[in-house]
Amino acid sequence: MKIVHISDLHLKKFYNGDLPIEITKELIEDVWKSFYEVSKYINKISADIVLIAGDVYEREFFNMSDMNRFLEIIKSIDAKVFISCGNHDYLDDDSLWNRVELPKNLYVFTNEFSYVDLEDLGARIFGISYDSFKFNKILEEPQLSHEHKNILVIHSDLKDDRYLPLSKDFLNKFSYVALGHIHKRQKVMDRVFYSGSIEPHSFKDTGDRGIIIYDTDKDEIEFKDFSSKDFVTLEYEISKDDSLQEILREVQKLLDDGNLYRIKLKGKHKNHSQISEFLNSNLDAYYFEIIDEVKNDLDIYEVFRDDYLVKNFLESFDDTESLAKNLAIEYLLEQYNGI
Template structure:
């Protein structure tokens, strides 16, 4: 059988804590929809048997009934059997959006926070949904016996990277010994594989600078108990960041060249540049202007200024003994100026006072 495994769409996400301007949030939300549409188109073009969607398809507090109708309409356009579990961001409460719409015959939704089984001709799919926002260790597999004449798939929205958490952590060895052919995980936004068949597809669309690299879904097949999987890149965006040291000599075009290497063709590129090093004496970078000039190369660019000015404190103090700047330098003399945090704070303070002619 052929399948697609995806999770963590986070449709409706507001991006309220993002460093990226809120004015860009609407188009970023639409790009998540576009990525999901690509996934469904692939299922149609490739005649996929099953789509396993392992939770956090939407953010409950920001997802409307109209949004749900749009999602149901999209899912109805494929002949694939779609299996869905709820995650910690889209828990399936008693009064849930799935029960407020007419779902198509190909939708199979696990609504309980106990292990359930949905049977198909050649495949048994086991799943469990969140009915609340978090769960402790999940001991739900005792006495479970699989039909070894069929393909067996487990769907669970779980954090297996941290064993002290409240996101349906479970004993991998116990589940592995049960004989599942594939474990379709959700929750972790970076594509990750454990024990060959415990798989996180990652978020379908990168949501922040923490989510660098390729994003999309897992595509696979199980034939005669043999699992083969690959990755389907269906994201609209690419997030990347790099460090750039200006200690030797700052070159705008060298910076552009480094930035260009981080861009992915046919993607909306979001780039973060960490500027490090010590500015040569007399050089003062206008970060806002630099950021503005780099915008033409990508969708969004932000610069984190970690640079240090090459400041001669003694010389500055000599000409500013009797003003605020001089008093500030006097107060810093007893500080540990080798501490990078202290050093940066002093440099920023002096720079601010000099800019304001104090």
């Protein structure tokens, strides 16, 4: 039996920060595209079960036409699909789930901890949906079956009381646990995984994004990447003798097409005040932002060599006041550079 584990699609999630609206829209569309690609892949590998461990969508922004779009993709999947809703798509009376007819191959778990048996596959699938943004419930003992593989799909932060924390003893009872909530893919213990989100949603979301495939016959776990764009944070150390053109050329080399970059500039340079402006107007990338941490490479005594007032001022600091002195130097050089 092949199980595909997906979580944290966060369909219709708006980027939490400062991105141009066109890019925000593209990022939202990317998640749809990736999920569509995942659906085709599920059929290609003839998976038997798909487990979606919550946060399928953002409740605030997900409307009926989004729901229908989602269900069309689900219908195209040959496998049986199980969803346990999480804290962003929690299931209550107002949920869109109550207003649609579910496809035959989809089961959405209720707010009670329960299970569904799949006799043809010899599997018992356990799950539970959140009923509000915070959800902390003591789960009763699972009614494990000896004739079935007992599998759990659930949205949980293992250490946070607000998001259905679970003990290792509890997790250990199952043949596989598909966890959702944490966006970074990780193994919690044998056959207990967070699959992570299928697309990154911020500069904090580094690393590959995708789905987990668990083959129960071979007892093999496989990860497959589906993300279309990466959020990349990189550092570039400026050499003090580089020209602006050289800096531009070197930074440009670090950027690939289609990713989003946060570029931290480090080092010292005498034109430090011009570098980020120059890069902002000349770098070519889908999206980038610059964090300018370049320090001044000017010698204060050289800059103010004829200014006795400044020289006397700097000499007035004693050895215990080096911190204040450095701040004063930094300030004077910034004034000199006209920042």
